[in-house]
Amino acid sequence: MTGATSGVEKTIWDRLFTVLVAAIYIFLMFPIVLVVLLSFNSGEFLAFPLEGFSLRWFEALFSNKRFLDATLYSIQIAATSTIVNAVIGTLAAIYVARHATVARDYIRLIMTAPLLVPEILTAIALLFYFYEIRIGTDYSIGIQIGHIVVTFPYVFLNVSSALFNFDRSQEEAARSLGAGGWMTFRRVTLPAIKPGIITGCLFAFVISFDIFNISLLLKSLGSNTLPLELFDYLRFNFDPTAAAIASLSIFMTFAAILIIDRTVGLRSLRF
Amino acid sequence: MTALTIDRINKRYGNLHILKDISIPIGQGEFVSLLGPSGCGKTTTLRCIAGFERPDTGRILFGERDVTRALPEQRDIGMVFQSYALFPHMTVAENLSFGLEVRKVAPADRQRRIADVLAMVRLEGYDKRYPRELSGGQQQRVALARALVIEPSVLLLDEPLANLDATLRDEMRFFIRDLQQRVGITSIYVTHDQAEAMVMSDKIVVMNAGTISQFGSPREIYERPASQSVAGFIGRSNTISGKIAEALGQDGYKVETPCGSIGATGPAGLSKGAEVKIMIRPENISTRSQAASGHQQGAGAEEAGSGENVLAGSVVNSVYQGSANQLAVKLGSGDRVIVDVNGRNPLEVGEQVALRFAARDTWLLAS
Ligand SMILES: Nc1ncnc2c1ncn2[C@@H]1O[C@H](COP(=O)(O)OP(=O)(O)OP(=O)(O)O)[C@@H](O)[C@H]1O
Ligand SMILES: [Mg+2]
Numbered sequence: 001m002t003g004a005t006s007g008v009e010k011t012i013w014d015r016l017f018t019v020l021v022a023a024i025y026i027f028l029m030f031p032i033v034l035v036v037l038l039s040f041n042s043g044e045f046l047a048f049p050l051e052g053f054s055l056r057w058f059e060a061l062f063s064n065k066r067f068l069d070a071t072l073y074s075i076q077i078a079a080t081s082t083i084v085n086a087v088i089g090t091l092a093a094i095y096v097a098r099h100a101t102v103a104r105d106y107i108r109l110i111m112t113a114p115l116l117v118p119e120i121l122t123a124i125a126l127l128f129y130f131y132e133i134r135i136g137t138d139y140s141i142g143i144q145i146g147h148i149v150v151t152f153p154y155v156f157l158n159v160s161s162a163l164f165n166f167d168r169s170q171e172e173a174a175r176s177l178g179a180g181g182w183m184t185f186r187r188v189t190l191p192a193i194k195p196g197i198i199t200g201c202l203f204a205f206v207i208s209f210d211i212f213n214i215s216l217l218l219k220s221l222g223s224n225t226l227p228l229e230l231f232d233y234l235r236f237n238f239d240p241t242a243a244a245i246a247s248l249s250i251f252m253t254f255a256a257i258l259i260i261d262r263t264v265g266l267r268s269l270r271f
Numbered sequence: 272m273t274a275l276t277i278d279r280i281n282k283r284y285g286n287l288h289i290l291k292d293i294s295i296p297i298g299q300g301e302f303v304s305l306l307g308p309s310g311c312g313k314t315t316t317l318r319c320i321a322g323f324e325r326p327d328t329g330r331i332l333f334g335e336r337d338v339t340r341a342l343p344e345q346r347d348i349g350m351v352f353q354s355y356a357l358f359p360h361m362t363v364a365e366n367l368s369f370g371l372e373v374r375k376v377a378p379a380d381r382q383r384r385i386a387d388v389l390a391m392v393r394l395e396g397y398d399k400r401y402p403r404e405l406s407g408g409q410q411q412r413v414a415l416a417r418a419l420v421i422e423p424s425v426l427l428l429d430e431p432l433a434n435l436d437a438t439l440r441d442e443m444r445f446f447i448r449d450l451q452q453r454v455g456i457t458s459i460y461v462t463h464d465q466a467e468a469m470v471m472s473d474k475i476v477v478m479n480a481g482t483i484s485q486f487g488s489p490r491e492i493y494e495r496p497a498s499q500s501v502a503g504f505i506g507r508s509n510t511i512s513g514k515i516a517e518a519l520g521q522d523g524y525k526v527e528t529p530c531g532s533i534g535a536t537g538p539a540g541l542s543k544g545a546e547v548k549i550m551i552r553p554e555n556i557s558t559r560s561q562a563a564s565g566h567q568q569g570a571g572a573e574e575a576g577s578g579e580n581v582l583a584g585s586v587v588n589s590v591y592q593g594s595a596n597q598l599a600v601k602l603g604s605g606d607r608v609i610v611d612v613n614g615r616n617p618l619e620v621g622e623q624v625a626l627r628f629a630a631r632d633t634w635l636l637a638s
Contacts, residue, residue, distance in 0.1 A: 167354055167356060169352045169354050169356035170356045170357075170358060170359075172321075172323055172343070172350070172352070172356065173350065173352060173356040173357075173358075173417075174358075174369065175322075175323075175342070175343040175344050176321060176343055176344075176346075176348050176349065176350040176418070176427075177344075177349075177369055177370035177373055177417070177418075177421060178344045178347075178370055178373040178374055178421065179344055179369070179370075179373045180342075180344055183373065187358075187369070188358055191358075191360045192359070192360070
C-alpha cells in the first residue's frame with residue numbers, strides 16, 4: 001500500500017526535484033532569452049543595459065548583402081541535405097530493418113556513426129578524402145556532402161524507430177488483399193512511417209542550418225553559410241546584428257518544433 | 272471436390288525441421304481447423320498456404336491450380352490476422368475498399384459490396400470510423416469483413432480470437448462459423464483452443480511437432496482418437512492399461528487388465544497380446560455407491576455378454592463445480608479415474624463406488 005500512496009503524496013524530495021529541474025531549465029534558457037532581447041535593443045552595442053525597442057538590427061541584417069547571401073546559401077544546403085536524406089535515410093532504414101540479417105547491428109552502428117564521431121573529426125576526414133579524389137574545396141559539392149553525412153542519422157534513426165513500431169502484418173494483409181510490393185509500400189508502409197520521415201527531415205534541416213565545423217573546413221572559397229558569416233562578422237563587429245541573426249535561427253528552430261508537433265505530434269518522437 | 276490440396280509439404284528453418292510431410296485435402300466450403308500445442312507448426316502451415324512462406328518441398332493446389340510458387344497477391348486469399356492488422360490511417364470503409372481498388376472494381380460496385388459486407392458483420396454505420404475508435408471485437412469483425420469483401424476462394428484465419436475476452440470469444444466463435452456457412456467459403460482456422468476447434472470445424476487437423484497426429488471430424492477425433500497424445504489433447508480422458516486377450520468381431524475386444532477383464536472397442540486389427548490403453552471419457556462413466564449396488568468389492572469387471580463393464584474403486588477426491596461435479600476414483604489396480612457426476616447425490620471421499628461404462632464408449636489406444 002505504501003507504494004500506491006507515495007505516488008499521490010508529494011514529498012519534500014519531489015518538491016526539491018521540481019525546483020532543481022526548473023533551475024536547470026532557467027540556466028539553459030537564459031542565454032537564449034538574452035540574445036532575443038538584445039536583438040530588439042536599439043543600442044549600438046551587444047551589451048546591457050537595454051535602451052529601447054527597435055527592429056533596426058533586423059533591418060541591418062536584411063540589408064546586408066553578405067548576410068542575405070549566406071542565409072540563402074544555408075537554406076539551399078539545408079534543403080538539399082533534407083531532400084537527399086529523406087530518400088537515402090529512409091531507404092537505409094528500410095534496408096537495415098528488413099533485409100540486413102547477420103550484420104544488422106554493425107550496419108546500424110555505421111549508419112549512426114556521424115552522430116557519434118565528433119563533427120570536427122568527420123570534417124577533417126572528409127577534407128582529406130576530398131583532396132585525395134581531387135575535389136578539394138573547389139566546389140560546393142564538398143560542403144554539401146559534409147552536411148548530408150552529418151544530418152543523415154537523424155532521418156535514419158527516426159525512420160528506423162517508425163519501422164520498429166510498425167506491425168508488419170499490415171503489409172501481409174495488403175499482400176493478401178492482392179496488392180503488389182510497390183502498392184503495399186505506397187499505401188500501407190509509407191503512411192505508417194511518414195511521421196518518422198517528417199520528423200527526421202525537420203531535424204536534418206535545422207541541424208544542417210546550424211552546424212559550423214563541417215562548413216568551416218569544407219566550404220569552397222567565397223561562399224559562406226550563415227553561421228560562418230556570423231563568425232566572421234563577430235570578429236570585427238560587436239553590434240546587435242549578430243543577436244538578430246541568432247534570434248532568426250532560434251525562431252526557425254521553434255518553427256520546426258511547432259511544425260513537428262502540429263503534423264505528427266512530439267509524443268511520437270522516440271529514438 | 273477438393274478446393275485446396277496440401278500435398279506433402281516440408282519446411283525447414285536452418286536445421287530445424289518444422290513441417291514434416293504435411294498433407295491435407297480440403298473440400299469446397301469446408302471449415303478446417305489446425306489444432307495443436309504452441310510451436311507445432313500451425314502458423315507456418317497457414318503461411319505456406321497464404322504464400323508468405325514457401326515450402327522446401329511439396330505442392331499446394333487451389334482447386335487444380337498449383338500455387339506453390341505464386342506470390343501471396345496472386346493467390347486469391349482472404350486472411351484474418353491475430354493482431355487484426357487493420358490499416359490504422361484508413362477508415363473502416365477505406366480498409367474494406369483497399370482490396371476492391373486493387374482488383375479495379377468500379378466505384379459504385381465497391382460501395383455496394385462494402386455496404387453488404389458491413390451489414391453481414393453487423394457494423395452498419397461504422398464505415399467512417401478509424402480502427403482505433405473501435406472495440407477489439409469490432410476491429411475483429413472489420414478484419415473479417417475486409418477479408419471477405421474481396422470474395423476470395425479461401426479464407427485463412429490465424430488465432431483470430433486469441434486477443435478477445437472469454438465471453439466475446441464464445442460469441443465470435445458462433446458468429447464466424449455462422450458467417451462462414453452462409454457465405455459457403457472454404458476456411459482454414461488456426462487455433463490452440465480445442466473447444467474452439469470442436470464447435471467450429473467440419474474437420475480438425477491435430478498437429479504435433481510438425482506432423483499430423485490425426486485428421487478427421489470433431490466426433491471422430493473425440494471418440495476415436497488415433498493416439499494417446501490426441502486423446503490427451505482433446506478433452507479429458509482416462510486410460511487403463513491392459514493386454515488384448517481376445518478379438519470379438521470387427522472392432523470389439525476383450526482386454527485383460529489388473530482390474531479384471533474389460534470389454535472395449537478399438538481400431539480393427541489389434542493382435543492378441545498387444546499392449547493397449549483403454550480410453551474412457553469421464554462423462555461416459557456412471558457411478559453408484561458400492562453399498563447401494565450390492566456388488567462385491569473386486570468383482571469381475573465385465574458383466575458377461577452385456578457389453579457393460581463394472582469396476583470397483585474408492586473416491587479419493589471430489590470437486591464441486593456447480594452443474595457437473597468431478598470425482599477422482601482410485602481403482603483396485605492403482606489407476607486414478609476421473610468421473611463426471613451430477614450434483615444430486617454427492618459421494619464422499621473414502622466411499623466405495625462401482626463405476627459402470629459401456630464397451631462401445633471406450634476406445635483402445637496403442638501404448
Ligand atoms: N522464421 C523462423 N525462423 C526459425 N524458426 C521459426 C521461424 N518461424 C517459426 N519458427 C519455428 O517453427 C516452429 C513452428 O512455428 P509456428 O509459428 O508455426 O507455431 P504455431 O503452431 O503457430 O505455434 P503458436 O500456437 O505458438 O502460434 C516453432 O518452433 C518456431 O520456433
Ligand atoms: Mg501461431
